[in-house]
Amino acid sequence: MSGLKVNFNKSKVFGVGAPSLEVSNWSAPLGCEPSSFPFTYLGIPVGENMNLKKSWRPIIEKFNSKLSSWKAKSLSFDGRVTLAKAVLGNLPTFFMSIFKVPMGVIDTLEKIRRKFIWSKEYNKKSICWIGWEKITAPQKVGGIGLGSIQSLNISLLAKWLWRLQSDSSELWAKVICCVHNLEGRNWSCFASSTSKGVWNNITKIRSMMAKVNIDPKEIVSWNSDRRCWVSEFVIDNTFSVKLFRERLELAGHIVCDGPFNWNKMIPFKILCFTWRAKQGRIPSAIELQSRGITIPSTVCGACKQEEETSDHMLITCQSARTVMNEILNWCEIRCDNFNSVRYMLLFLSRWSKCKKKEKPA
Structure with a gap:
């Protein structure tokens, strides 16, 4: 025996489909606090409808606080782009790796980033010198490489489709297969069309990938010769979110100005000015x-x-x-x-x- 004991003072009792009075009666003998759904566990909301914009209010508020107007005043254009990249890469990834972000939330977050990059004062209207498509487009096609929030969300969720097949012996994968009745069905079937929930929302990214001509077989497919699951985005037996996002961004952006040489030997501030001058946007x-x-x-x-x-x-x-x-x-x-x-x-x-x-x- 490990000797570990349950700390009832830090525990809570939840009831699924039970009235609050009954939950209180069950929690009293245990010395626990009665609680109800939704609640937060390890930073992730449980029992919350993540299809609603209000459920994403903590992320939106963090975006606003990190990309604040006083920081915009003290930074140059290249500094604001760098900070916007850093905030996107750290704040929402935990949520985005589990939940499909509603388009209303994506539009709100993109609006915050756009206003931060172009406006030095939050409440004042400013000039957007270059179209947002060129700002988010990859550097390989002439963009500045900020990246879109939607492509990040799809890339993080695509990893789960790979893991469902490659880690089929894991407990969570067995639960998904059982709930959605996937045992013995075609490998390309990831979810039951009649079921609802987080996993069903994750599998909806396949329709979004189809819009940019990405086949789900590129994420995971069965290799009958090697008798194993293969993917174009796997490096050292690990699905690369970065590779998939690059593929997604390149398929979704076409910049007519041609490529731009983002030489790492040159300061990013100089490159940003030259990139804008090339397009006549200074x-x-x-x-x-x-x-x-x-x-x-x-x-x-x-x-x-x-x-x-x-x-x-x-x-x-x-x-x-x-x-x-x-x-x-x-x-x-x-x-x-x-x-x-x-x-x-x-x-x-x-x-x-x-x-x-x-x-x-």
């Missing part, structure tokens, strides 16, 4: 005027000759061109004058890959 006079901001004049304040656009400020303005030529000469790079940020980045990308870089004689 606060130049022309861009501000097009968004309804009153500007005394759209003419460049440095050269007094052309209108102030992103490309003019950074590339074609005589002052900017002088600085650019000095830098190119110092780096011994020989090239024609650039006419846009996009062309400059394209040239530098090709030049860096050349085996024999052209230098002045």
